[in-house]
Amino acid sequence: MLIQLGGLIELVNPSTRRPDRTRQPSSKRQGSNETQHRSRYHSEGKKDSPQNKDFLEIRSLLTNFQTNFQKEIIDLKSNLVSQESRLATKLTALNEKVWPPANAASDTTPQDDLADWLVTNSQEETSAGEGDPTLPTSVCQVVSDCFEDLKIEDVTEQIPFSDTNSSSRGRKLAYFGNKGYSYGTHRHLPRPYPECDVMSKVVSGLSVIDSGFNTADFSCLVTLYPDGRTTIPAHSDDESQIKGGSKIWTVSFGATRVLEFVRKTGSLVEHRVAVKHGSVYCMSADSQSHWSHELIYDPTIATPRVSLTFRHIVDPPPRQPAPPIENAPPKQQHTSKQKILFITDSVLNSTPEFLFNKVNNHRCIKTRNFYMTDIPKYESEFKHCSMVLLSMGINDMSCSREGRPHMSGSTLANWASKALTAYCSRSRNTTFILNSVLHTRHSWLNMEVDTFNSRMRHLASTIPNLNFVDSHAMLTQSNLAHRVDFVLDKHDPRGTHLTHEAKRLVAHGMTRACQHFALSGVPSSCNGLNFPFLKTGR
Ligand SMILES: O=C(O)CCC(=O)C(=O)O
Numbered sequence: 386m387l388i389q390l391g392g393l394i395e396l397v398n399p400s401t402r403r404p405d406r407t408r409q410p411s412s413k414r415q416g417s418n419e420t421q422h423r424s425r426y427h428s429e430g431k432k433d434s435p436q437n438k439d440f441l442e443i444r445s446l447l448t449n450f451q452t453n454f455q456k457e458i459i460d461l462k463s464n465l466v467s468q469e470s471r472l473a474t475k476l477t478a479l480n481e482k483v484w485p486p487a488n489a490a491s492d493t494t495p496q497d498d499l500a501d502w503l504v505t506n507s508q509e510e511t512s513a514g515e516g517d518p519t520l521p522t523s524v525c526q527v528v529s530d531c532f533e534d535l536k537i538e539d540v541t542e543q544i545p546f547s548d549t550n551s552s553s554r555g556r557k558l559a560y561f562g563n564k565g566y567s568y569g570t571h572r573h574l575p576r577p578y579p580e581c582d583v584m585s586k587v588v589s590g591l592s593v594i595d596s597g598f599n600t601a602d603f604s605c606l607v608t609l610y611p612d613g614r615t616t617i618p619a620h621s622d623d624e625s626q627i628k629g630g631s632k633i634w635t636v637s638f639g640a641t642r643v644l645e646f647v648r649k650t651g652s653l654v655e656h657r658v659a660v661k662h663g664s665v666y667c668m669s670a671d672s673q674s675h676w677s678h679e680l681i682y683d684p685t686i687a688t689p690r691v692s693l694t695f696r697h698i699v700d701p702p703p704r705q706p707a708p709p710i711e712n713a714p715p716k717q718q719h720t721s722k723q724k725i726l727f728i729t730d731s732v733l734n735s736t737p738e739f740l741f742n743k744v745n746n747h748r749c750i751k752t753r754n755f756y757m758t759d760i761p762k763y764e765s766e767f768k769h770c771s772m773v774l775l776s777m778g779i780n781d782m783s784c785s786r787e788g789r790p791h792m793s794g795s796t797l798a799n800w801a802s803k804a805l806t807a808y809c810s811r812s813r814n815t816t817f818i819l820n821s822v823l824h825t826r827h828s829w830l831n832m833e834v835d836t837f838n839s840r841m842r843h844l845a846s847t848i849p850n851l852n853f854v855d856s857h858a859m860l861t862q863s864n865l866a867h868r869v870d871f872v873l874d875k876h877d878p879r880g881t882h883l884t885h886e887a888k889r890l891v892a893h894g895m896t897r898a899c900q901h902f903a904l905s906g907v908p909s910s911c912n913g914l915n916f917p918f919l920k921t922g923r
């Protein structure tokens with residue numbers, strides 16, 4: 386008979402069965418249940434029956450089982466204790482190895498037992514563009530399993546979140562620290578750290594990881610993301626209130642979410658890092674001038690995540706006294722950069738300018754404009770631009786608002802053909818890039834969209850400095866296309882707004898188009914290229 390007990394294999398062989406001890410003196414039998422049971426069997430005269438043999442065998446197995454089981458529990462307990470102390474030692478070691486002081490030897494290699502650091506480039510999903518595919522450790526370094534014993538429910542219950550004023554696009558916020566902190570439109574006032582189990586465990590854990598960490602200098606911004614639809618858009622924590630050379634620590638609880646790092650300078654580089662429950666990631670404050678980070682939208686995640694971000698906050702720099710009024714106006718600073726004018730309706734309005742600023746020596750100026758037929762008001766700008774990116778048309782075809790006529794696809798195409806032909810010929814040194822109009826949830830409208838797009842594609846092939854970027858084709862050829870919800874925002878009743886992922890894809894394609902034209906230089910050499918991207922691209 387073969388019995389497996391928690392990893393221990395025991396072979397029980399009938400020939401090696403223990404001798405029957407039931408005939409021993411009664412004083413030796415006392416205190417053992419096993420012997421008492423056996424005695425009862427004897428008194429019933431069943432000593433040699435097959436049932437009795439089986440019974441004895443089973444009893445002996447059970448006794449063995451009990452002994453082994455107790456031994457395993459003791460082992461497990463002692464394992465736990467040693468794991469805890471190993472973690473503490475590891476954290477101290479990590480701090481020394483991964484964040485060596487400036488004067489430390491640079492050739493220190495991480496030890497094998499640092500394996501639970503998620504080396505971020507192994508997490509990488511996408512890396513577009515040239516350049517080093519490895520995410521520098523100063524940009525983001527993740528350590529897992531630090532606080533995994535804390536429960537997300539405890540975090541949400543114990544952290545005193547502020548009132549609804551401190552909520553931002555579905556995120557719930559709480560701020561603690563000796564100094565206030567402002568970013569964007571948010572102003573957080575100083576507030577004492579809460580005295581709760583979660584905060585004290587997180588704070589003492591971080592003090593082990595980073596000996597320079599303390600709550601007198603570091604403030605804590607707690608953010609609750611109720612589900613995967615709640616995100617934090619691409620940004621950098623680059624406020625002057627964050628001490629230069631300091632580290633920004635973030636502890637993560639609840640759902641695993643993906644952070645995306647995008648390099649703001651040079652060629653487009655993207656890295657994705659998954660942060661799971663109990664993990665900690667660290668960014669250097671200095672990396673913020675070159676990298677943005679963003680929490681990725683993921684509608685499949687239905688559970689909350691809470692992050693606690695700790696920054697070393699200093700007083701804001703003193704305001705400069707107003708310069709004396711001079712008679713002559715200050716000289717304008719001219720730049721050698723060239724201008725990309727990006728005119729877009731609301732569909733791509735959230736596309737950040739900095740994506741286009743990465744195009745060699747270019748700066749992007751974004752303007753929101755709802756109707757294509759309003760383009761004439763920007764014409765005086767065109768000759769100052771190296772590129773004009775146009776992304777609109779859906780409103781002209783779908784709405785009849787503000788006294789505007791509702792235009793069919795071919796009426797709008799007639800109008801656009803005339804206008805664009807004129808602009809392209811009057812600003813020959815400017816490259817015009819027309820983005821295709823994207824599909825909606827309405828099939829009648831999509832027919833108009835198709836008519837318009839195919840006319841524009843054709844027009845671009847006849848005008849040297851007009852180019853057509855087929856974002857619609859890009860999306861339908863992408864891996865987002867298999868579900869309409871991955872492309873169109875479910876919550877938009879008009880169905881004309883894109884999901885975060887789809888917007889990113891389109892923005893990426895348009896950036897690549899601009900890069901292509903920036904590198905090829907002369908617009909006339911482009912000869913009306915059409916871009917259903919990445920097929921003909923570099
Ligand atoms: O939740 C996160 O991990 C990111 C938070 C963040 O980027 C911020 O608060 O600035």
Ligand SMILES: [Fe+2]
Binds near residue numbers: 620622
């Ligand atoms: Fe941030």
